Amino acid sequence: MDLFDLGGRAFRARLRAELPRWREEGLLDERAAALLAERYRLNESGWRTSVAAIYILGVLLVGGGVISFVAWNWEALPAWAKLALIGSAMVAAHLAGHWLWRVKGTSPRLGHALTFLGTLIFGANIGLVAQIFHLHSNAMNGVGAWAAGAALAGWALRSVPNALLGLGLGTIWACNFIDQNEGVLPFTPVLLAAVFLPLARLERSRLLLSASYLAIAITATVHAGEEAGEGAAIFASLLAPAALFLSLPSALPPESEGARLATPGARLGFAGWLVVVYVASFRGLADETGFGELAPGTWGWAAIAAPALLGAIVSTAAAFRRGDQAWSDPWSPFLPVGGTILLLLLMAIPGSGVVVTVAANAILAAFSILLLASAVRSLERGPFWLGVVLAGVLVQTRFFEYETGLLLKAIVFVACGIAVLTVGLAFERRVREAAHA
Amino acid sequence: MRRHLGIAVVLVSQVGILVSMPFRAVRARVAGTEIALETEPVDPFDPLSGYYVTLAYVAERPAVDTIAFHLHEPLWVTVARAEPAWTPVSVTRERPAPHPDRVSILGRWDGWRARIGDASRFFIPEDRRTEIEDLLDASGRRGLVDLRVGKDGTPALLRMRVGGRSFGR
Numbered sequence: 247m248d249l250f251d252l253g254g255r256a257f258r259a260r261l262r263a264e265l266p267r268w269r270e271e272g273l274l275d276e277r278a279a280a281l282l283a284e285r286y287r288l289n290e291s292g293w294r295t296s297v298a299a300i301y302i303l304g305v306l307l308v309g310g311g312v313i314s315f316v317a318w319n320w321e322a323l324p325a326w327a328k329l330a331l332i333g334s335a336m337v338a339a340h341l342a343g344h345w346l347w348r349v350k351g352t353s354p355r356l357g358h359a360l361t362f363l364g365t366l367i368f369g370a371n372i373g374l375v376a377q378i379f380h381l382h383s384n385a386m387n388g389v390g391a392w393a394a395g396a397a398l399a400g401w402a403l404r405s406v407p408n409a410l411l412g413l414g415l416g417t418i419w420a421c422n423f424i425d426q427n428e429g430v431l432p433f434t435p436v437l438l439a440a441v442f443l444p445l446a447r448l449e450r451s452r453l454l455l456s457a458s459y460l461a462i463a464i465t466a467t468v469h470a471g472e473e474a475g476e477g478a479a480i481f482a483s484l485l486a487p488a489a490l491f492l493s494l495p496s497a498l499p500p501e502s503e504g505a506r507l508a509t510p511g512a513r514l515g516f517a518g519w520l521v522v523v524y525v526a527s528f529r530g531l532a533d534e535t536g537f538g539e540l541a542p543g544t545w546g547w548a549a550i551a552a553p554a555l556l557g558a559i560v561s562t563a564a565a566f567r568r569g570d571q572a573w574s575d576p577w578s579p580f581l582p583v584g585g586t587i588l589l590l591l592l593m594a595i596p597g598s599g600v601v602v603t604v605a606a607n608a609i610l611a612a613f614s615i616l617l618l619a620s621a622v623r624s625l626e627r628g629p630f631w632l633g634v635v636l637a638g639v640l641v642q643t644r645f646f647e648y649e650t651g652l653l654l655k656a657i658v659f660v661a662c663g664i665a666v667l668t669v670g671l672a673f674e675r676r677v678r679e680a681a682h683a
Numbered sequence: 684m685r686r687h688l689g690i691a692v693v694l695v696s697q698v699g700i701l702v703s704m705p706f707r708a709v710r711a712r713v714a715g716t717e718i719a720l721e722t723e724p725v726d727p728f729d730p731l732s733g734y735y736v737t738l739a740y741v742a743e744r745p746a747v748d749t750i751a752f753h754l755h756e757p758l759w760v761t762v763a764r765a766e767p768a769w770t771p772v773s774v775t776r777e778r779p780a781p782h783p784d785r786v787s788i789l790g791r792w793d794g795w796r797a798r799i800g801d802a803s804r805f806f807i808p809e810d811r812r813t814e815i816e817d818l819l820d821a822s823g824r825r826g827l828v829d830l831r832v833g834k835d836g837t838p839a840l841l842r843m844r845v846g847g848r849s850f851g852r
Contacts, residue, residue, distance in 0.1 A: 317733035321808040333701070337694060344690040361693070368697045372704065377732040379705040380840035380851075382804035391704065395697040402692040426755060 262288045301359035302407060309366025316370045316377065325378045332371050340364035362407045365399045368392065369415075386422035393419050397441050406451045413442050413454070417461040421468045432469040432550050435462045450503065456511040462550075463487045463518065470547035477534030478593055479547045484522045486551040489558035489586040491515030493579035496565035519582050520613075520636075526589060527606035527640070528647060533599035555590065558583045576616040576629060585609035610640050625677050634666060708801070711839035715831030716786050721768040722828050722843075734812050735804040736819075736843065738828055743790065743797040745774035752776070752792035759787040759836065760797050768827055778836070789836030802830055802838040807850060818846035 265282065268274045274282070283289060316332060323331070339360050347357025369392040375381065376388055393415035400409025420434035438461050446455035466487060470479035491508075492515030498505040526532050562583040565571050571578040588609070592601045617633030620626070641662055645655050721741045742762050752758060758776055762769040764784040773779065774797045778787050790799040805828065807815055819826065826845035830838045842851035 317809075319733040319806060319808040321810060333698075336697070340690055340694055340697075344687070348686050348690070361690075364693070365697070368701075371697075371701050373732040375701055375704045376804075377806040379708040380735075380802065380805050381705060381708060382735075382800060388704075391700050395693075395700055398696045399693045402689040402696075404689070428754075 258286050258288060261286055298355045298359070301355055302362065305359045305363035305366065309363055309370070312367050313370045313373065316374045319377060328374055329371075329378070332367060332374050336364050336367040336371055339367055358403075358405060358407070361399065361403055361405060362411070365396045365408050365411060368395045386419050386426075389415050389422070390419040400442075400445055404445075404449060406449055406454050409442060409445050409449075409451075409454055410457060413438065413457055413461050416441070417464055420461075420465040424465070424469045424472050428472060431546055432466060432473075434469065435465040435550050438462055438465060447507065450507060452507055452510045455507055456514050459487070459491045459511045459514055463491075466547065466550040466554075469550070473546050474540050474544040476539045476541075476544075477531065478537045478539055479544065481522065481526065481535045482551045482590060482593070483547050484518065485586050485589065486554040486558065488515045488519040488522060489579070489583050490554040490561070492519055493558045493561035493565070493583050496571060496579045497561035499568075500570065516577070516582070519586070520610075523585065523589070523606050523609055524639075524643075526602055527610060527643070529599060529603045532602040532606065535593050535602055536596065536598045537594050538596050538598075555586065558586065574616060574619060576613060576620050576633075581609070581613055581616060585612075607640065607644070610636060614640065621673070622676075625673075625680050627677065630673055631670075634670065638662060638666060707833065707835070707837040708839040711831050711833030711837045712841070715833040715837075715839060717829060717831050717841070718762060718764075718769045718786050719767060719827050719829050719844075720762065722826050732804075732806055734809055735806045736815065738799075738803050738805055738840075738843075740799060740828075742769070742771035742788075743774075743799060744771070745797060752797075754792060754794050756792045758790055758792055758797055760790050760799060761785055761787045786832050787836055788830075788832050788838050799838055802828070802840050805840055805843050805851065811850065814848075815845065815850065818848060822846045 261282065265274070265279050265288065269276070269279050312332065312335065316328075320328070343357045343360030343362075343364060345357065346353045346360065372388045372392050381388075393412050396408050396412030396415060398412075399405060400412050416438055420438060423434055424430075424432075438458065442454060442458040442461070445451075446458055463484060466483045467480055470483035473479065492512045494515075495505040495508040495512045498508070526535060558579070562579045565579055571580075573580050585605075588605055589602060592598050592605055595601060614633045614637040617629040617636065621628075621630030621633060641658065645658055722738045740760075742760050756776070758774055759778045760774055761772040761779050762785065763772050763782075769786070772785060774790075779785070788799050789801070790797045792798070822845055826843055828843050829841040831841060832838050840851070842849050844850075
């Protein structure tokens with residue numbers, strides 16, 4: 247069960263407020279209003295989500311208090327009494343939560359939150375055991391143990407908050423594990439994927455799925471940085487998973503459950519992809535991205551990047567075969583996945599800094615043009631202003647990056663300003679005319 | 684019965700993790716050899732377990748002509764019986780042969796020196812922090828630590844002695 251349903255809440259609140267007025271003005275008949283109310287679940291007041299958020303916030307604070315109490319290390323209380331007190335608090339939170347959620351069933355959200363509190367107190371108990379026995383072979387072992395307990399709770403109780411805690415702690419542990427164990431295969435991103443992706447699918451949690459994407463990308467990148475220490479490995483380890491995540495919904499029928507689940511993660515992938523390509527558009531940074539810079543035997547990171555790229559290609563091919571997405575759609579995977587393949591191929595050319603820079607700039611410019619063209623067709627403000635901002639940032643960045651005459655800079659910036667004013671106002675005029683028509 | 688399975692798995696696994704964590708330390712405390720080592724502590728903070736004194740032992744610094752270790756490589760720190768603290772003998776890759784007046788402790792190479800990681804943090808109550816800090820300053824940041832070392836080389840911290848005062852159980 248996903249405690250939070252973030253998607254479309256603001257829209258539903260607005261629609262809930264507007265529907266009665268539309269009925270009064272005769273814009274909608276009763277049947278249409280009822281259908282809209284059913285489709286967008288307008289009769290649900292939203293208090294359940296708010297209450298769940300309050301419970302989670304409350305138990306986070308209580309859990310923080312318990313952890314602080316343990317860290318205080320009260321000398322007057324013997325070790326056995328501390329263990330008994332904090333240990334029984336953990337068991338009591340779990341059992342009370344189970345009773346309210348699964349046995350009695352009267353307060354499932356409070357019960358669920360209490361099991362989450364139980365796992366937070368489990369973390370406090372780990373700190374307490376380490377404190378009593380002065381354990382410290384590696385502080386991250388405790389974080390790993392906490393992550394394992396939270397992940398187990400996530401699976402055993404089918405609990406997204408427990409799983410999210412496990413994922414966050416697991417990511418911290420994985421990054422430290424990579425730091426402490428050089429030369430190992432990049433199994434930690436695979437481990438996180440194997441533990442949390444199936445649970446996200448089972449629980450239909452977009453939040454857990456998106457967070458898992460982020461965790462996989464972070465650990466794959468940290469591994470690449472620790473193993474190879476070169477921009478090429480880091481760049482490829484970010485770019486390929488981003489391309490995979492942004493292309494996944496396109497591989498599925500648009501109305502399917504899978505596409506709905508993968509969409510927020512795809513937006514995250516798009517944002518990550520844009521940032522990485524923007525970084526590669528700097529000449530000084532692109533010079534560090536050649537595969538030729540990598541030392542022999544430092545290709546372990548490719549065990550993640552290569553399958554991710556293959557997955558992105560397969561997803562894009564599936565979208566192409568289905569034929570319901572146009573090349574000109576800026577949110578289709580064609581440009582980003584094609585651009586990713588191009589950049590990775592160019593990185594294999596010796597001394598590839600210049601061509602990678604040119605390609606990255608061209609890809610961003612093309613994406614900006616696609617956004618603007620799509621906005622002109624659909625008269626949507628979002629893609630239009632994103633396209634304008636992207637184009638503006640690109641032009642200004644290049645003029646700041648390269649040494650050019652101040653007069654030329656002045657002319658270009660003024661021209662950009664005039665272009666934004668002219669095109670922006672023309673677009674807004676067209677939107678207004680279309681609205682009146 | 685099946686509806687209780689989930690919570691049973693959570694409780695058994697989380698309690699199991701908590702019980703298994705100190706297993707080697709408890710075994711060393713019960714059946715290990717008690718030694719005292721000279722230490723040069725500092726005191727930072729751990730958000731989970733509170734304030735602690737980081738213990739750096741004189742015995743962790745090997746002789747200049749010591750063999751080269753890889754980062755994080757396991758090693759043995761051997762000390763010999765003496766008063767008031769046991770004295771360093773060697774830092775070696777292989778465990779030295781047993782000797783009635785010597786004890787070998789399992790550690791790792793941190794790039795500069797051996798680290799007895801399992802005995803590198805001594806947790807202290809927040810209320811005693813200032814007192815311990817003052818005693819450390821007065822004693823030139825030197826003290827003694829009592830440990831028990833298990834047959835497998837696992838150390839378990841018992842108490843810290845600074846400026847004539849003893850901390851820990």
